[in-house]
Amino acid sequence: xxxxxxxxxxxxxxxxxxxxxxxxxxxxxxxxxxxxxxxxxxxxxxxxxxxxxxxxxxxxxxxxxxxxxxxxxxxxxxxxxxxxxxxxxxxxxxxxxxxxxxxxxxxxxxxxxxxxxxxxxxxxxxxxxxxxxxxxxxxxxxxxxxxxxxxxxxxxxxxxxxxxxxxxxxxxxxxxxxxxxxxxxxxxxxxxxxxxxxxxxxxxxxxxxxxxxxxxxxxxxxxxxxxxxxxxxxxxxxxxxxxxxxxxxxxxxxxxxxxxxxxxxxxxxxxxxxxxxxxxxxxxxxxxxxxxxxxxxxxxxxxxxxxxxxxxxxxxxxxxxxxxxxxxxxxxxxxxxxxxxxxxxxxxxxxxxxxxxxxxxxxxxxxxxxxxxxxxxxxxxxxxxxxxxxxxxxxxxxxxxxxxxxxxxxxxxxxxxxxxxxxxxxxxxxxxxxxxxxxxxxxxxxxxxxxxxxxxxxxxxxxxxxxxxxxxxxxxxxxxxxxxxxxxxxxxxxxxxxxxxxxxxxxxxxxxxxx
Numbered sequence: 001x002x003x004x005x006x007x008x009x010x011x012x013x014x015x016x017x018x019x020x021x022x023x024x025x026x027x028x029x030x031x032x033x034x035x036x037x038x039x040x041x042x043x044x045x046x047x048x049x050x051x052x053x054x055x056x057x058x059x060x061x062x063x064x065x066x067x068x069x070x071x072x073x074x075x076x077x078x079x080x081x082x083x084x085x086x087x088x089x090x091x092x093x094x095x096x097x098x099x100x101x102x103x104x105x106x107x108x109x110x111x112x113x114x115x116x117x118x119x120x121x122x123x124x125x126x127x128x129x130x131x132x133x134x135x136x137x138x139x140x141x142x143x144x145x146x147x148x149x150x151x152x153x154x155x156x157x158x159x160x161x162x163x164x165x166x167x168x169x170x171x172x173x174x175x176x177x178x179x180x181x182x183x184x185x186x187x188x189x190x191x192x193x194x195x196x197x198x199x200x201x202x203x204x205x206x207x208x209x210x211x212x213x214x215x216x217x218x219x220x221x222x223x224x225x226x227x228x229x230x231x232x233x234x235x236x237x238x239x240x241x242x243x244x245x246x247x248x249x250x251x252x253x254x255x256x257x258x259x260x261x262x263x264x265x266x267x268x269x270x271x272x273x274x275x276x277x278x279x280x281x282x283x284x285x286x287x288x289x290x291x292x293x294x295x296x297x298x299x300x301x302x303x304x305x306x307x308x309x310x311x312x313x314x315x316x317x318x319x320x321x322x323x324x325x326x327x328x329x330x331x332x333x334x335x336x337x338x339x340x341x342x343x344x345x346x347x348x349x350x351x352x353x354x355x356x357x358x359x360x361x362x363x364x365x366x367x368x369x370x371x372x373x374x375x376x377x378x379x380x381x382x383x384x385x386x387x388x389x390x391x392x393x394x395x396x397x398x399x400x401x402x403x404x405x406x407x408x409x410x411x412x413x414x415x416x417x418x419x420x421x422x423x424x425x426x427x428x429x430x431x432x433x434x435x436x437x438x439x440x441x442x443x444x445x446x447x448x449x450x451x452x453x454x455x456x457x458x459x460x461x462x463x464x465x466x467x468x469x470x471x472x473x474x475x476x477x478x479x480x481x482x483x484x485x486x487x488x489x490x491x492x493x494x495x496x497x498x499x500x501x502x503x504x505x506x507x508x509x510x511x512x513x514x515x
Contacts, residue, residue: 084343102235104195104221111241113216115249116205121257124202124212125181130255131200132156132184139164140244149178149300156184161300166240171394174198188220191385196220199451203254211261213236214252216245229287242266274366296371298383302372305381305396307391310422311457312430314400320453326431329476333484335446335491338439343415346498349439351491353417360490361448363482366475378402386475396424403436412442418449423457428483430457448487450480 036507066351129137133154137145144166148256151160156179172193173184183201188194198218205211240368246264295302311485336348343349355361357377359369370383380399387393400420407414418436423429431454438447 022055035097044408046338083173092157095322104223105227106222106226108196108219108221111216111218111220111245112265113245113249113268114265114267114271115214115253116208116211116261117214117253117258118208118260118261120212122255124204125203126258127212127252128182128184128200131181131202131252135162138248138253140247144244149173149298152340161189161297162186163301188223193223194220195223202256208261212256212258214256215247218245231234293373294368294370298370300374301383301396302370305383305398305424308396308424308426310398310430311427312423314422316434317432317453318457320431323453327452327473327476329452329454329480330449330453331480331484332447332449333488335448335488336495337446338444340442342441343439347493349415349417350438351494352437352446352448352487355487355490356418356437356448361435361483361487362479363486365480366482377419380421381424396426397421397427397428398424400432401434403434406441409440411440411445413440413442415439415490421452429454431455441502448484452476452481 003322019513122130133156135156136144139146144164147163147165149161149163149355156176158176158179160176162174162176164171164174171191173189173191175189176184177187177197178185178199182203183199185197185199187189187197196219200215202212202214205213229290246266249264250260254367320328322328322433335352338344338347340351359382360372362369365385368385370385371380375381377399382397382399384395384397385393386395400422401420403420405416407416411499416436418434420432422432423495431452433450433452436451438449439445
């Protein structure tokens, strides 16, 4: 079957462009844009280190790196990094889910942060219990926010999931793989800048009675080649990481009630990656296995989003125009036509309707939507995971209007089905997007349409505002263009698969059977 002409982006409701061009400019500047993103991500670190008054820094971080350089051995090469968290059968983290070091790129790094604490008021187990129950208190407040996605609040158990939001475009989703009275460990999940695991522990000092030793140990690689490049060449992520865990260690010293002995020590060993052995035994209880439905990993986030309101005033919808600063967009694509009349069972219109219902039309390399499949469409909340180069963003939306009607148009009556979704608080945008499948009953023409009105949300995070101003519009257009292309592709493929499966008793398809 010949594909119908793809109708590309129509921002004013009238203009069309044929062909499949339009991607090359994005490809040509992608490295430049990503570099700007990297710089933007570092702005928050610079803000905290340079712009805050010194007295505010002292309150938030008693031990400043600039006042007490902690590095004992800056970086050494090693034949192999030290052993990671125990993964032998029966260990708390017997199987490592999600993002393994085998999935990373470049060298493997073993980083070791260590602080010896004299005369602590807390025993090692008490200090570790406080950290496990109050993880966010140990993170730099201006550039890190900790969200617990799975597990009971105020506790930590194997299988619990945390999403660590970093200022700018960075994110760090992790899963707990080990919890003991004096230690706990995370493994990175997909979407993290790195692949691997990190261990936190507090133990009696091996040589000094009445003292304790607090340590953070990492075994990680960069998650992508691009991350490896900016980590190795620009040194930005390396410094962000160093400051984050130095702050964490200094907070552990403060919370212990003791005094830092000498200087905080940081050592990094690096070596070529030689592979790792992953045990085949069953994973630890509570860890979500890869065979689980993808939305299950986001169940806690979806439930939390259900309690959020939309982030704009729906009663003023009629005032949202380009003159008032909103973007108004209309896109459409033609799908394989049907005979005139009501939609054909299993035809182009019904196929497209199911694709829209299941939110399959977005390109998963750009946006994935996760929702509880048992929720009625009218009650659906979608967690959208957007991707741009190596960056990952998560936002919430809620289904608004449901559409199922016949509309009178200049081309005659049209059967229209669809729905809209609206942005929730914490979304980088505010507005509404409507997805509709049309069939013109007199001609049989079938279309998929997207209508949207949007603008940047009043985010308190200057990095997000800057990022949306730079990348927001190109991302909107890329999302729409690929959604149109993918919808067309999916409909054509599924119609062809349906015909191939419709054989008569002679083995010929119904179209080939004699009449």
